[in-house]
Amino acid sequence: MDDNDRSIVGFVMIGHAMVHTYELSIPILMTVWLLEFSTTAAMLGIVVAIGYGLFGVGALPGGLLVDRFGPRTLISSCLAGMGLSFLALSLAPSVVGIAVALALWGVAASVYHPAGLTLISNGVEERGRGFAYHGMAGNVGIAGGPLLTAVLLLAFDWRLVTALLAIPAVIAAVIGMTIEFDPTAAADVADSDRERRIPTSLVGFAGETRRLFTLSFLLVFVIVSFNGLYYRGVLTFLPDLLGDFLTAAVGDIQLFSPDSPVAEKFDLAQYLYAGLLTVGIGGQYLGGRLTDTIEPERGLVIMLAILTAIGLLFVPAAKAGLGGLLAGSLVLGFALFAMQPLTQATIARYSIPESRGLSFGYTYLATFGIGALGAAVVGTVLTYASVSIVFGVLASFSVLGGLFAIALVTSQ
Known part of the structure; x- marks a missing residue:
């Protein structure tokens, strides 16, 4: 560089x-x-x-x-x-x-x-x-x-x-x-000569949107929306849930003297949560490698199936003891972040090159905008139902996303 x-x-x-x-x-x-x-x-x-x-x-x-x-x-x-x-x-x-x-x-x-x-x-x-x-x-x-x-x-x-x-x-x-720095140093001739489609009015924006939303891209949009619901839903309340699972598995661990001011604030579940997210770096690598070896939409089917299994099995595994909780957390962190490079590659495959920015704008809207509803849904379910129901709801998100991913694969 x-x-x-x-x-x-x-x-x-x-x-x-x-x-x-x-x-x-x-x-x-x-x-x-x-x-x-x-x-x-x-x-x-x-x-x-x-x-x-x-x-x-x-x-x-x-x-x-x-x-x-x-x-x-x-x-x-x-x-x-x-x-x-x-x-x-x-x-x-x-x-x-x-x-x-x-x-x-x-x-x-x-x-x-x-x-x-x-x-x-x-x-x-x-x-x-x-x-x-x-x-x-x-x-x-x-x-x-x-x-x-x-x-x-x-x-x-x-x-x-x-x-x-x-x-x-x-x-x-x-x-x-x-x-x-020069923000346009890598803008090559091919890019500058290509007709640019930057909407300058609501009419132009609507026209470019209609052009972008083919059936295949619409399926991708729905898939990333359900993945966003799962992602935001599980991560938002996971520190609190992990605390309950840890207490059930090993009791109230005291790493510091009960009289220490640190003891009151130290929460081992927060460090387990950080470890789960760190494992996600490996998941990103795996997802990236999968995009080099298989069609990314097929990779989405595989990873959404794994996320569904996690949704159904996480609570039983966590209740089985510390080993089950650690194993479930490890697999969850790995699979959750392996989705990201697969979704990005799928978006690129089914979007229009000259409207790539608009396509990522819409899909980030789906992932983080529609996906944000996952926090509200999980919070409500957690208030009025059991943790098992919460993970069942998460599994339903990945099931629906997986069905749309299968539809995308079979539509080609």
């Missing part, structure tokens, strides 16, 4: 890691908010679903904003907005305040993916390596965000923790506006 590539890749790696650090710190903070505000899982699930929903819904207009204002401006604005929203979160006086702060975070974070992917595509000569490092950084945030939040909560109140988490994003935003 040359200096320009390294500058861009370093910038987007920081941005991608930050987005997912904040995204996955929220479930850890939820375990504190449930006690702090004496609310229900159903209410908190709805509150969190607002922020996660805007994270997905905003991807579509975010893609259009990138074309108008440029990726550097959008990524820096994203970072600054996320930092300021977490600063506002630290001052939230109630559940309503948390809802407002998380909504602000969702709006700010929503523009990152279309902006980051555009910057790599147009500015990095070694695009393959750029996308690889970008994905790895995202996984570091996915695994590191919960771990960092859990460690900070051992020493500090949650309000101070959220304020501390705000600082690096604001610093990164300032650096992003001052660092030198």
Whole structure:
């Protein structure tokens, strides 16, 4: 990589890691908010679903904003907005305040993916390596965000923790506006000569949308929507669920003196959750390798079948003891993130090349926007039914997604 590539890749790696650090710190903070505000899982699930929903819904207009204002401006604005929203979160006086702060975070974070992917595509000569490092950084945030939040909560109140988490994003935003790089260095002649289809009006937007949504792409859209429901539904409440399973399996483990202030705040389940997300890095690698060996839509059928089996077997495995809980968590983390490269490859295969940005905008809307409803659904089911029913609902999401994936395979 040359200096320009390294500058861009370093910038987007920081941005991608930050987005997912904040995204996955929220479930850890939820375990504190449930006690702090004496609310229900159903209410908190709805509150969190607002922020996660805007994270997905905003991807579509975010893609259009990138074309108008440029990726550097959008990524820096994203970072600054996320930092300021977490600063506002630290001052939230109630559940309503948390809802407002998380909504602000969702709006700010929503523009990152279309902006980051555009910057790599147009500015990095070694695009393959750029996308690889970008994905790895995202996984570091996915695994590191919960771990960092859990460690900070051992020493500090949650309000101070959220304020501390705000600082690096604001610093990164300032650096992003001052660092030198050419955002179009890799835009080749073929790309510049190709007719561009950037909608400039509602009529143009509607026309390009109709052109994009073939039957095959519609099936892909539905598949990633059900995968998003499973993803968000399982990850949002998993720290709390793992705590219950651990207590049932091994009792109340005391790693610190009962008189220690650390003992009150230490939650072993949060570290199991972080470990599950770390295993997801291996899942990403497996999913990427599968895209090189089989048709990606067939890979989706396989992985959705595995996720269905996990939904049906996770609770019995967890109730069988510590070994079953660890094994179930390992397989869940691996399979959940193996889906991502398979869905991305499938989207690329069934979308129009000159409308690729719009296609990813719609599918990010499906994954993170429609998928955000998974938090509300699981929170409601968890409030009024058993954990077994929760995982049964998750299995139903993957079953439906798998059926549409089979339809996609057989339609060719």
